[in-house]
Amino acid sequence: MRSTSAAATITPSLLSSSTSFTSGRTFKFPVKTSIPVKFRWRKPTTTSAASSPSNGIASCKSNSNAFRRRALMYMATASFLLSQSTSYAVAADYGASEGSLLHEEIRKVLSKAKAAGLLRLVFHDAGTFDKDDKTGGMNGSVVYELERPENAGLKKSLKILEKAKIQVDAVEPVSWADMIAVAGAEAILVCGGPKIPVQLGRLDANRYIFLHRMADPDGKLPEESLDVIALKQCFDRKGFTTKELVALSGAHTLGSKGFGNPVVFDNSYYKILLEKPWLSSDGMSSMIGLPSDRALVEDDDCMRWISKYANDQSLFFEDFKNVYIKLVNTGAKWRRSA
Numbered sequence: 001m002r003s004t005s006a007a008a009t010i011t012p013s014l015l016s017s018s019t020s021f022t023s024g025r026t027f028k029f030p031v032k033t034s035i036p037v038k039f040r041w042r043k044p045t046t047t048s049a050a051s052s053p054s055n056g057i058a059s060c061k062s063n064s065n066a067f068r069r070r071a072l073m074y075m076a077t078a079s080f081l082l083s084q085s086t087s088y089a090v091a092a093d094y095g096a097s098e099g100s101l102l103h104e105e106i107r108k109v110l111s112k113a114k115a116a117g118l119l120r121l122v123f124h125d126a127g128t129f130d131k132d133d134k135t136g137g138m139n140g141s142v143v144y145e146l147e148r149p150e151n152a153g154l155k156k157s158l159k160i161l162e163k164a165k166i167q168v169d170a171v172e173p174v175s176w177a178d179m180i181a182v183a184g185a186e187a188i189l190v191c192g193g194p195k196i197p198v199q200l201g202r203l204d205a206n207r208y209i210f211l212h213r214m215a216d217p218d219g220k221l222p223e224e225s226l227d228v229i230a231l232k233q234c235f236d237r238k239g240f241t242t243k244e245l246v247a248l249s250g251a252h253t254l255g256s257k258g259f260g261n262p263v264v265f266d267n268s269y270y271k272i273l274l275e276k277p278w279l280s281s282d283g284m285s286s287m288i289g290l291p292s293d294r295a296l297v298e299d300d301d302c303m304r305w306i307s308k309y310a311n312d313q314s315l316f317f318e319d320f321k322n323v324y325i326k327l328v329n330t331g332a333k334w335r336r337s338a
Contacts (some may be wrong), residue, residue, distance in 0.1 A: 116255030122184035137331015140176030193265030
């Protein structure tokens with residue numbers, strides 16, 4: 001959900017998908033390198049041997065040497081560009097097992113105390129999707145949106161994840177979109193939630209959008225002040241049903257919103273919603289949850305799922321797993337198989 005706070009900035013290291021380098025010239029990153037290389041064959045021109053034998057031989061040798069130099073240059077250039085444009089092809093190999101490099105490096109920087117921040121990162125990257133104009137979605141663009149008020153505090157979570165990304169990129173480059181999607185799944189797991197398989201191979205926004213449009217359109221995240229009608233309409237525009245809205249909202253069980261243990265992923269969120277503690281005269285109880293959380297209990301359809309999840313944690317885990325997979329695939333652009 002969107003909130004307001006001070007703006008944040010991003011360091012240049014967060015903008016690159018792999019290890020940076022230094023040069024005498026100034027470069028802007030990320031550099032878009034998927035430029036097609038065209039090869040043109042030019043038949044060497046030779047002078048007639050009858051008119052000038054020595055000049056003809058010299059001309060042939062000169063043209064031959066020039067052709068070799070051009071060929072070597074083209075081959076070197078093509079090799080470099082190919083390596084840049086296909087650097088994400090191997091990303092789809094990650095996650096084949098629990099012991100994969102991607103998962104291992106994320107687990108090294110992850111703790112229960114950091115889980116809520118990493119999960120929020122997932123929602124704020126994927127939650128910008130709009131099914132009508134086909135913008136937003138899970139594309140790593142949140143890296144370029146840290147100055148927005150609703151993303152306040154996410155810079156810290158990105159810095160944590162960047163440590164893992166540097167290690168992974170040193171072996172095989174991986175997109176921010178994939179890193180964030182997997183980190184959210186690992187955050188849920190470490191806090192006792194369900195194990196969620198995450199397909200890999202997403203492209204970051206800077207791989208398919210012009211540089212001045214790497215950030216998603218502003219104002220697409222659900223605002224925390226929405227009433228239940230507006231909230232359902234907002235999620236509908238993103239392709240989610242009321243059931244999926246209620247299941248995704250269960251992620252608020254993590255963190256400091258007052259729904260049970262802040263580092264345990266369970267169904268406490270729904271049990272507390274049914275109690276409506278914010279109606280109590282107790283000052284602390286009145287601070288539990290966001291306005292959008294409290295709005296859910298005012299809708300009969302939402303209440304149906306709240307009650308089910310409050311009484312059946314296994315059902316909540318299964319439905320959350322499924323809608324999380326849908327969330328991190330929503331709006332994603334995928335690499336074509338190599």
